[in-house]
Amino acid sequence: MEEILKVENLRKTFKLSRKQQKLERTNTNVKTAVDNLSFTAYRGEIFGLLGPNGAGKTTTLRMLATLIKPDSGNAYIEGASIVSDESKVRGKIGFLTSELKLEEFFTPNYLFDFFSELYGVEKSVRENRKRELFGKFGIDKFAEVKLGNLSTGMKQKVSLVISIVHDPDFIIFDEPTNGLDVLTAKVVTDFLAELRSAGKTIILSTHIFSLVERLCDRVGVIIDGRLVALDTVQNLTAEKNLEEKFFDLYKETVGEEV
Amino acid sequence: MKNVWTIVKKEFSRFFKDKRMIISVLLPGLLIYIIYSLMGTITSSVMGTDNEDASYTACVVNMPESLSEGFERLELVEGLSEDEAKKKIADGELDLYIVFPENFLEDITAGKNDPYPNVKVYYDSSAQSSVKAFTYVNTVFEILQGIKFTVNLPVEGENIRFDLADEKNTAGKMLSMFMPMLMFALLVSGCVAVAPEAIAGEKERGTMATMLITPIKRWELALGKILSLSVFALLSGISSFLGVLLSLPKLMAGLSGGDMAAFYSAGDYFMIFGLIISAVLVIISAFSVMSAFAKSVKEAGALITPLMILIIVLGVVSMVLPSVSVGLYAIPLLGCELAMSAIFTFSITPLAFVLAIVSNFVLAVALVVALSFMFRNEKIMFNK
Structure with missing residues (x-):
């Protein structure tokens, strides 16, 4: 199996306010959001990052997407370092997260062209991709409607398409089905499976267990910034279902019942 | 009534617990104090020497x-x-x-x-x-x-x-008194209208981050922003300037007989235009840097206010400075206003013009570089 992502001892801390320090009864003024995280993802798999809110999933993904820099550690995407070779990394990955917004003034058609140019996609390639992706998600029906006038589901579809204008081999999806109705969510998850069959590698961050069970090949469980389990979904769910397994892991790590 | 108090308390803690907000609200006063005191010192020293020794x-x-x-x-x-x-x-x-x-x-x-x-x-x-x-x-x-x-x-x-x-000199003097300041005021208002929205606004709405994860170089983003914003500001400046220019004959009716516009050569207009462009680049870049610091369009407005005052005050300073040493032309914006004055009074020298325009361009480039570094800084770009 070919390694496409290698994460080595990734660490990220944030400053704590004085009041928060008191609350947490600590004298250190930093909070460790991601603590020595290491894992590897292989080509053609969907790797799930599972964890409760605030576990450090999004921080990890933001580091991988070069939006923020790790305090220490490194990660390599097809050999390119997220610390020293940011520009190369940016060209290799697609990143879908609710934090990245699209200008509501523009239409899906315009935005697709704009981001294609930023990613250096050739015009003929761009037009073919646009036709294909817009058709698949039904965006062709509202391609010239300003984003501000679209529904949440439509916007999410546009964001998804924009995040992969450059046909990246490595795609990060942060809670891609959040806030979507079951129909739209199904379109999105079906597409993830389709991307995998096309040989893409996907990092899927979520707190929805069923999604992991249904889609992921392997899964890393993050609690309090640390990786507490890393295995295939099959192995993790050998004895009990993922949800129960997660509660066990949580109890072991945090030391209290859920 | 109880709810009013609850709202007041919330607004107070929003304001007084936010250091940036307090600074951005109080800074203008402090800056006005510093700038006006400075101006007073300059003015009185200028006037003083004039009355006693000359x-x-x-x-x-x-x-x-x-x-x-x-x-x-x-x-x-x-x-x-x-x-x-x-x-x-x-x-x-x-x-x-x-x-x-x-x-x-x-x-x-x-x-x-x-x-x-x-x-x-x-x-x-x-x-x-x-x-x-x-x-x-x-x-x-x-x-x-x-x-x-x-x-x-x-x-x-x-x-x-x-x-x-002669008519020409009178008209020139009159124009040199208020035109540079007026033009700067118009340009500044044009820049204020566009910079916060395009930089702080994109930050606030989260659309900046979407661009930052593409392979685009940070300096490309900074330069692209500043060039396009400069064009908007220039358009707004030109539109106001035309308004002034066209109404000038009516405004000045009786004060000067001749057709003022005709006193100046194409070269003069060309120089003024060059100075305006260089000034717009500086002002837009400076406002963009401030907007990049700000978390919201509103905060950007507050941060820009002191700069605005400073720029307009430079106009006043350029008016009261009696005899100008060539070194002053090398001060960005101030040199530009002095050079405009000099063009209007037909006393511009090539060296002064070059210093004025080059100093502006140098500062603009420095600010573009600063802005690209800011785009690279997660504490500035993703500070909530």
Whole structure:
């Protein structure tokens, strides 16, 4: 199996306010959001990052997407370092997260062209991709409607398409089905499976267990910034279902019942 | 009522617990204090030296011996004919030409009052030192108020122009007084309208981050933003400028006879346009840097206000600076305003123009570089 992502001892801390320090009864003024995280993802798999809110999933993904820099550690995407070779990394990955917004003034058609140019996609390639992706998600029906006038589901579809204008081999999806109705969510998850069959590698961050069970090949469980389990979904769910397994892991790590 | 208090408490903690908010609200006052104090110091030092030490050149005819002591600050120039003297004044080589009536003292002693003895003082209202000399002489005449005589009283049937400034110089002086400041004020308002929205607005809405994860270089993003914003600001500036230019003849009706616009050559307009472009680049870049610091459009507005005041004050400073050393042209924006003034008064030198425009471009480039570094900084770009 070919390694496409290698994460080595990734660490990220944030400053704590004085009041928060008191609350947490600590004298250190930093909070460790991601603590020595290491894992590897292989080509053609969907790797799930599972964890409760605030576990450090999004921080990890933001580091991988070069939006923020790790305090220490490194990660390599097809050999390119997220610390020293940011520009190369940016060209290799697609990143879908609710934090990245699209200008509501523009239409899906315009935005697709704009981001294609930023990613250096050739015009003929761009037009073919646009036709294909817009058709698949039904965006062709509202391609010239300003984003501000679209529904949440439509916007999410546009964001998804924009995040992969450059046909990246490595795609990060942060809670891609959040806030979507079951129909739209199904379109999105079906597409993830389709991307995998096309040989893409996907990092899927979520707190929805069923999604992991249904889609992921392997899964890393993050609690309090640390990786507490890393295995295939099959192995993790050998004895009990993922949800129960997660509660066990949580109890072991945090030391209290859920 | 209880709810009102709850809202007040919430607003207070929103405000007083946010250091940036407090700073951005209080900073303008502090800056105004510093800038105005500075300006006052400059102005008073300028005025001060002027009143006490400066002397003026004058050609005086028929001055009674007893009065010469009162005019100790006049350096008398001898042996000029009336025409020579007037020409020298118009050329800026001489400040005043004063003609006392023959038998001035005798007429006064005799109480001549129909008409009173009239002193003629020729000056050039477009030359700063001539105007000051004229003011000085008038002050001296006022001290002599016990004596009955008149100064520059127009005589019926005689059409004498005491102000030797030609139309061109008068118009130039007038324009140089307010045009640079006005243009800067217009440009600044154009820049304020676009920079916060395009930088802080994109940050606030989360659309900046979407661009930051693409392989685009940070300096490309910074330069692209600044160039396009400069065009908007320039358009807004040009539109206001045209408004001023077209209304000028009406505004100035009666103040100046000639067609002012025609006094200036294509080269002059070209230089002014170049200066405007360079100034817009500086102002937009500076506002963009401030907007990049801000978390929201609102905060950007607050952060930009002191800068705005500073720029407009530079305009005032450029107006009150009496004699300008060439080094001042190398100060971005200030040099630009001085150069514009100099163009309007037909006294621009190539060196001054080049210094003014180059200093602006250098600062603009530095600010673009600063902005690209800010785009690279997660603490600035993703600080919530």
